Amino acid sequence: MSATRNDATALVSAAPTPAAHTPFGLDGADTCVRMISPGGVFEPNAAAEQFLPYLDRLTEADHRRFYRDMVVVRKFDTEAANLQRQGQLALWVPSHGQEAAQVGSAYATRPQDHVFPSYREHVVGMIRGLDVVDILRMLRGVTLGGWVPEEHGNFHLYTLVLASQTLHSTGYAMGMQLDGSTATGNPETDQAVIVYYGDGASSQGDASEALVFAASYQTPQVFFLQNNHWAISVPVARQSRTPLYLRASGFGMPGTQIDGNDVLASFAVTAKSLDDARAGHGPSLIEALTYRVGAHTTADDPTKYRDPDELAYWVARDPIVRFRNYLQGRGIEQEFLDAVDEEAADFAADTRRRALDITGPEQSVIFDNVYAEPHPLVAEQKAWLDRYEASFDEGEN
């Protein structure tokens, strides 16, 4: 019998310290695709050049829609956080700061595409046709899901175990290949998948396995990684010592880093990546550099771990302010901007009213749909609970 060899408590050494966090990428890095400067001037950098033709797809109405959606979702996001503070939601997951990355990429999808979100992509759901009150149903604790993906723009359910959805999306994309729904040469019908995940989730094994499977089977798929720089309290430097888009080449697929607070960069790069995926050119990865301006969730307090100067740096690069400056530079009328603010306020107020009206569910949801086919144990327990609870009513009579 050998002695235990790892009980030398005196030998415990200090954990290595991660590199000091720097908000790398946004300013100055010419590998990071950017169309609009932080000040709101259209000045594409060299990395943006190959993506410029994709901007030709956008009309003036599209620009207005981008702006409108970013403003509306921020107001909604604030209202939802308020609802949580007032005890009306179990939790809220803010998207403040990430609007450009989400709006641009969502508009790059086509109706036939499938979208696998993480749990912070509220505006992506809106753009795909989801009623955001359905998102609130889940966070109010009346459902574990909330909507039927196929009836809401193929926007799949939120997934709360980080990176699990990356594998589901890859399997789904494999299915598109197997049933011949992609790479037929018709961009109007060819399908693709976009999956959202983040810098924290990028450390999960499932994210790596999804990239392996995607590259292996050359799935029609875009991995859209929102690097919002914080996984609750842990900075991205703890997750990765290399820019995350560079990981793509290790898996054998193209990787592109974008200024995630530039809605046009997000649109153009995602549009190209999805086009390539639909055309049979395989998967790719986009790293959108952005920032979680708010807390991770309403249960979090970022003042405990974040440098206020860093927050100020990113607030000064706000995606909505940037795009408004850009639109104003193009001569957008103030009336439009004012009308959007009004619409956003109405939307948030309406959301609040409808959130407070959310009711249900019946206790039978405990048992319904655990299995598709009859299951004696579940049936027995459902009948027992009904009898048990009915026995109280009988007692009152």
Next chain:
Amino acid sequence: MTAATDTSVASASLPMTKALNAGLRRAMLDDPSVLLMGEDIGSLGGVFRVTEGLIAEFGDKRVLDTPLAESGIIGTAIGLAMRGFRPVCEIQFDGFVFPGFDQITSQLARMRNRHEGGLIMPVVIRIPYGGHIGSIEHHQESPEAYFAHTPGLRVVSPSNPHDAYWMMQEAITSNDPVIFFEPKSRYWPKGEVRFDESGTPLHASRVVRAGTDVTVVGHGAMVSVLSQAADLAQAEGISLEVIDLRSISPIDYAPILGSVQKTGRLVVTQEAPGFVSVGSEIAATVAERAFYTLEAPVLRVSGFDTPFPPAAVETHFLPSPDRVLEAVDRVLAY
């Protein structure tokens, strides 16, 4: 290359590997949405050759040799099922299922529930399991209780080639996820497979040997151990009624309770460690439902609550016919 098993005959004497192969082939012929996925299941035919010949017959769009990543296999199978396919995943060995455990328990098992009934999850996960093959660590385990504990999954294990053939097809046609435990030590002994006779329902347990003194219950490879024990007991004038559980979740209690009505004595057996096990669950349920008919406490004969030991001592770890009879003697002593 060896061809897949011929099922055009009325019956054949086959080892379980070939019976499973025939069941998979039949299911693939019946339904073009059935896909096989796993490590080494294509040109090699699987490390146990269960999928031998199927890639040649159905092609690499129906038989997918996957990258070596169990979570990846299960997670992509979920996506494929969402898309309308019926994936059958092979996990190479019992001890290698755990990298896929999160996808099975947190995703696969709950996907239909989370979707409020809006989709089905017809995924089968095949897991060769159990000891008696003298192999190295992680190759002889019995992890079925983890899965039986997880709502949303169905868990089954055939004990013989005929059941293997039919249960495989039933598992594939099930609209719920099924964890299909294949007892490795029973892979090679031949048994009669009747192709023209439909099988017992997937979740039915079955009396495989009638007796009067003590009821003994087990699944998978334990069923042959129990039959050997019954032979030995008979020589001593003790009559054992042997029940093949077949389904671990849900458990079909009717034959067990019916048998206990008759014998008043029950021994539940399993290769898995006994603490918080399938056998514990059966013992508790029978105590709840048949208290007044029991003449003795329900006893468990299990693997010990230790990691599966080095193979050189596995015969001391695994429940043997003699260990079953030791428990039979104890319940008869009441």
